[in-house]
Amino acid sequence: MNSLTLNPITLVESVALTYGLELEEYTKTLTTVYGQVVDLIDSTGNWSFNLYFEHVGYVSRKIKWGERFHQNDYVEWIIRGWTIDRLEHNLNFKAIVAIHSNIGKLGINGITANEIAGEIFQWCEKLVADGAVTCDHIPAAAARSIYEWGIEEDLSGFSEHRLFSLSQVRRARQSTGILVTMRDTDFGPYTRTELSFIEGAMKSHVDITTAERAAYYLARDWGLRPIQMALLHVSDFGIDELGPFISVPCVKGTKRSILRRAKSNFVKRYIADDTAEAIQSQIPVALEVAANMRTRIEMYAGEKRTAKLETPLFPAKGRSELRLQRYCRDPKVFKYTLHCDSHRMSKLMRDLTWKLRIPKIEASKIESDGRLQELSATRLLN
Template identity: 40%
Template sequence: MIKISPAELVAEIECRFGIEADAFPSTVKSTFGQAITIHNNDAWVERITVEIVGCAPMNIAWSKPLHSNLLVEWLLRGWFIDRLQTHIDLRPLIVVQRLLAQHKFSGNDADTIGNRLSTFAVRECTRLKASSWYEELVALRVFYRWCLDEEVPGFNEHDSLELSQLTVKAHDNRHLVTMRDDDFGPFTRVQLANIEMKLANNPLITHAQRTLFLLCRDWALRPIQLALMQVTDFGIDEGGPFVKVPSVKGIRRSRLRRHPSNLVKRYIANDTAEAVELQCTLAETQCNAASKEINAICARHGISTPVLPTPLFPSAYTTENRLLRFLTNPKLTPFTLHLDNHRISYALTSLTWILQLPDPHRPIQKTEPFMRITAYRLRRTKATSMVLSGASPEEVAEALDHSNLNSIKHYFHYNLELQEFINTTHMASPEINAAVQMWCGKFMEEIPDRSALRPISGLGSCNSEEPCPYHPTVTCYACPKFRPSRHANHEGALADITKFQQMLGSNSTGAMAQQVEAAIHGAKSVIIAVKELKE
């Protein structure tokens, strides 16, 4: 394919096809305010780099022809430029260009080429639907609609309506949850306990990685949500420690990013709060060290030195070119020091081979299959635990930042019987060790200062400063603020809770039944831990 300049392409379109075409702009602005150069001195720039707040930059090869057919080349260039200015998701551009590149669309006039391009798009969408290639289908359908809006010959409302009725399914993770996939499904309690124990004392794990894991454990945050957080999002009020998390799902919310109306308060566990508080201090130190480089770059390029917010997870290294893209665009500037979602995702995934934890539910082998640790596996764990605790679909969708219920329905197929099967059949020895580790350091006798603890019916004490809204002696064993006594009659308490469960019978299948079930599990774990510690 022969390279052709922007002006030459416009002239050819007007001369050969009789279409009145506007000149291509030399610079456009993205949805986040970045000034993007399209061509210099009437030649396409080598590549376009687009910054999407919270994400890694997207690079688009731009100097070479996008298609061998001049009309299709002109359409693709126009669509690329239009979408750069109006959308965050730019993946459809690359997908459609790849789909069209292998087809020539021969013809000498716009009507013939347009008809062939339209026919190909309709036929290809049908094929993609049959093959369940939904990302490609959606991308090509978006391109068809744009061509229709631009009144390209051959594109019509009838075919557009037909394409809109091709149903698209979200990526199917159902089997990972309902069948409890060993590599990507939700973690069990034992698996989580093993990971948390190793995270606490492994010198190869950074504090940022520990904090990322704990935040994902508590609230199933996506990597992009973690990438957008700042130290000012951490706080403590009458409800306890919390973080403010940006919503990122939905066309409107995804554009808002860190707008105050887009931040949701999430209360976090005490160990998570301690980790976040220290991470805030470390982030401040790291950003102060980076300020010298920022000041030097601003001085070299005549840019006013901005006051930059401190991200919760700062980037350790950013190229000067990328720093300039942020520092020269006011909407990007507040995110200059932020780590992007890809590197956060990698920081979590790398825990898999750093910890090298064997799966306690698999038989011992010569070559151990290590437990995979990912942000999205922790999301499935959070959703599953909420379902088992009696949460409603609306509550699960809200906690996981989903805009509708369709994405979380499959979690409600994961039942308590399956969880019990896993715990009783495959966890004999690991469960004992996990139970000991779970309560290790939490027994009342091991706490140096017990002045703030309140006694609970001879079973132990509670370190909560607020009145308990639940049935005290029943729900304590499932509460992280409970500090059991090693000398209490936990067997008797377990018998009482079991009787209470039998009294409930089939009258309650909601949150109360799930809470009692969790309390029974906790009481059994305490009993096992006490016996193990005495031996």
């Protein structure tokens, strides 16, 4: 059935009537894994045109929601149900984008739910196979995710046996990529010689900002990811009988990445003296930058609420008015209003390439070929 309606009520009614299913109505809102409430349905009873939500510490996201994803109502219902589930339990935005951008290639000729399930499997199978050829795991993982959702929802025609066959391709490809990366002279870990050049340049250049210096030394000491640096507070730095340390939030893994700054999600890391000095120099700068942002936040949240916000070590220097309003409306994400996004931390590290201008010298060469030694947080990961 190829109904053109976007109304969530009639979509549910159409699928229930056509395929003999007992379905619940869509809720008007969803709550993301970070606790943010997002409107699925607008005041007129139709789908919201866009869904805006915060991938906390990472970036603000938007999903087009008011347009159809597929002309078949059953597929449309599946895509929307899976997307809502991902936003509520996983927030793997890349997987969502992969499905939404590829779903138009799914041709439906079947009439029954079983026949359509078979065609969805063939489409998923192609995504997985294409991912194995291109070494792009995201569409393949997304295909497995949506098929797994169909099994969890006990949809007719979705089977564990077929899911197992989709998973087999992934296991065949998993063990080779990282070995290539480790040997890569442009993207693999820095050599000791490269690090020595970077260290020397960091010490000799006077125009390096306190934020750049603190970020570099934190990445050097513990391989902190940009998202981890974006989530740090000034109060996470301390000194005890063993020396200076930083309390770092864990972000690897589905469960830990959702916890963000939960009390149980921190690891104490002792840092070098030059790292501690860099952080101590950055703290007054962070307080000043945060103070400028607080005056804007007070317009929407009031002075008392704003005063309770802790100061990030790398605070945001700017936010759009609409994004500030979204932060201030939702108490679950409000505490992250002052935080910068991880892409800002990544850019901060990359920009050091042009500040330091370290000639890149290959191990097999005596002189540089004119290229610069590129700096990035990912190459400092442990």
